[in-house]
Amino acid sequence: MPSPREYIQKVLDRNPFTPLWQAVFSYLKREIITLKLPPGEKLMESRIALELEVSRSPVRRAVEQLVMEGLVETHDGKPQVSTITKKDLQHLAFARFEIDGESAGLAAKRIMKEDLSAMENLLGQFETFHGEEPFYRFAIIDDKFHAIIYKSCGNPYLQSMYAVIRPSLLRYRYYSMTVYPDKEDMLRNTYVCHGAIFHALKNHLSHCAKVEAQQDASRMAETIAVIPNMVNYDIFKTLDNSAIDL
Known part of the structure; x- marks a missing residue:
């Protein structure tokens, strides 16, 4: 399974004109949809930037877009993955x-x-x-x-x-x-x-x-x-989502 940075590079290699924030957005969206980033998970710009080897600016822009799509919500100005109720x-x-x-x-x-x-x-x-x-x-x-x-x-x-x-x-x-x-x-x-x-x-x-x-x-x-009211989201962390292209 490719690393997060390898995923970002794959997106950029496929289309060199893709803005970096869109590549970050694509990665985070895939992680949220496949529940590797589970509902309620806090999204820390600094940690994500470090993991993806990018600056915080494209991460911030990607998170803003995720908020617009309803996959991320903010609490006291801090972003977290939207809940599933x-x-x-x-x-x-x-x-x-x-x-x-x-x-x-x-x-x-x-x-x-x-x-x-x-x-x-x-x-x-x-x-x-x-x-x-x-x-x-x-x-x-x-x-x-x-x-x-x-x-x-x-x-x-x-x-x-x-x-x-x-x-x-x-x-x-x-x-x-x-x-x-x-x-x-x-x-x-x-x-x-x-x-x-x-x-x-x-x-x-x-x-x-x-x-x-x-x-x-x-x-x-x-x-x-x-479907169960309570789910152990740890089961999703081990699933291979590399074939999913959003």
Whole structure:
């Protein structure tokens, strides 16, 4: 697993014009979403700067952006990773239910063949996924599947609303898919629900796509009800998140 500084260098090597603060932001965002930086963790600029071998200025700018995205909150002016409470997740589930359905209904009318092909490929990955694989990969597949729907809906306002909740939603997916008590049940239900959405989109059934997407989103409330209230976040510190590229 590459070191934090190696990750930063990889981002900069990929695009030399990337501002340093964005590379730092990308690194911290990945650490927060994959819960290596757990909810409530204090973010000390000096410690992060030392770890990443950068000055405090790009760290400060990256943290400000994380606050804007809702992944970091401040208490008495001191930043810390945003908490995950069931109430927060319920608010997230409500927002997702509303915009997922509308976006899928619109996407069914205009989705392109290449996007359907990409969704079918992801659906195949859902089908063949098994419990022995790292569950963060499942979260990424799920995220990519829904991103295609929003891309295809063609409504910039729905796309903007999704962009706001997407970081928190991805963190929820990573969190829930790791701690959910019956993983095989989650795998099976996710594949069935996403298959129904895909077939509605493929056949351009707008109302059906909307209903299926809302039914999939409604499963989030059921998941929230059964995931543990207390989680030992130490289990996430040993997971390899190097394949996750945000």
